[in-house]
Amino acid sequence: xxxxxxxxxxxxxxxxxxxxxxxxxxxxxxxxxxxxxxxxxxxxxxxxxxxxxxxxxxxxxxxxxxxxxxxxxxxxxxxxxxxxxxxxxxxxxxxxxxxxxxxxxxxxxxxxxxxxxxxxxxxxxxxxxxxxxxxxxxxxxxxxxxxxxxxxxxxxxxxxxxxxxxxxx
Numbered sequence: 814x815x816x817x818x819x820x821x822x823x824x825x826x827x828x829x830x831x832x833x834x835x836x837x838x839x840x841x842x843x844x845x846x847x848x849x850x851x852x853x854x855x856x857x858x859x860x861x862x863x864x865x866x867x868x869x870x871x872x873x874x875x876x877x878x879x880x881x882x883x884x885x886x887x888x889x890x891x892x893x894x895x896x897x898x899x900x901x902x903x904x905x906x907x908x909x910x911x912x913x914x915x916x917x918x919x920x921x922x923x924x925x926x927x928x929x930x931x932x933x934x935x936x937x938x939x940x941x942x943x944x945x946x947x948x949x950x951x952x953x954x955x956x957x958x959x960x961x962x963x964x965x966x967x968x969x970x971x972x973x974x975x976x977x978x979x980x981x982x
Contacts, residue, residue, distance in 0.1 A: 844886040852898035863942030926959045
């Protein structure tokens with residue numbers, strides 16, 4: 814079977830956009846960044862870990878806060894900025910949980926039951942949020958009946974979160 818090479822020339826043309834259009838796009842870019850920074854400041858903290866899963870709730874709150882009308886940003890870009898920021902915050906928390914999983918795997922002072930409890934807490938967002946906010950929660954099913962010092966393990970989780978939590982960029 815003989816192979817042949819086909820060469821194709823592709824012409825790409827680009828035109829310089831008018832200054833008014835570029836100024837409009839730069840304004841949207843600046844407002845997009847302001848919306849993302851506002852969402853980061855409002856929702857990236859420990860108190861809002863449990864509220865991140867339904868993005869629609871955050872979108873609804875952000876629709877009624879008045880920031881879009883203040884910036885005069887089109888709805889499409891506003892909601893994209895909010896969704897983009899929430900996605901960044903979720904990935905930040907996911908990275909943090911992966912880092913904590915690595916640290917507990919390497920920690921020789923933890924028993925296998927301790928590791929299982931911490932992995933379970935990291936997997937269940939509602940329990941993880943309750944541990945970080947020092948709220949009451951129902952013990953996960955696979956951790957019931959184990960010989961655990963729950964307060965010590967919860968303090969370890971909080972300490973690791975404080976140490977490795979970084980601000981979204």
